[in-house]
């Protein structure tokens with residue numbers, strides 16, 4: 086979903102579109118390919134259907150204002166029992182973009198300025214919405230049970246872990262951790 090700012094009338098324009106599912110899921114979970122061997126991968130978040138975005142975009146001078154909402158439903162494992170939980174996400178979109186100043190190269194971002202940049206006349210709205218959805222994913226997901234002890238699956242896992250660690254003084258599966266140096 087790429088728009089040209091010259092196509093936006095002074096009154097602004099509404100855009101309703103879907104976010105590409107494959108692209109979004111790859112972007113969310115792609116970070117795991119960067120996790121170094123020996124480190125735990127991040128829990129997987131997977132959107133089930135293409136999220137919907139509805140935006141109102143208007144231009145004032147050279148500033149572009151993007152307001153609206155993006156919503157979708159994703160699956161992620163409960164942090165206690167690993168059950169896959171379906172969660173709805175609805176994110177408010179409020180972005181201001183200004184032309185990228187010449188003194189910044191393509192990779193650089195001025196931090197803390199409160200707005201982003203666009204290059205040329207085009208804005209990739211799908212890319213911006215994907216970014217906002219990812220930033221607003223909750224860090225932990227838990228199932229509807231109010232506590233670990235009330236979740237039968239989580240309780241069973243804890244019992245199993247306790248049993249295993251009692252069976253062997255110093256679980257041999259943990260031996261690898263004892264060889265790691267603390268930096």
Ligand SMILES: [Zn+2]
Pocket residue numbers: 163164165166167168227228229230236238239
């Ligand atoms: Zn759970």
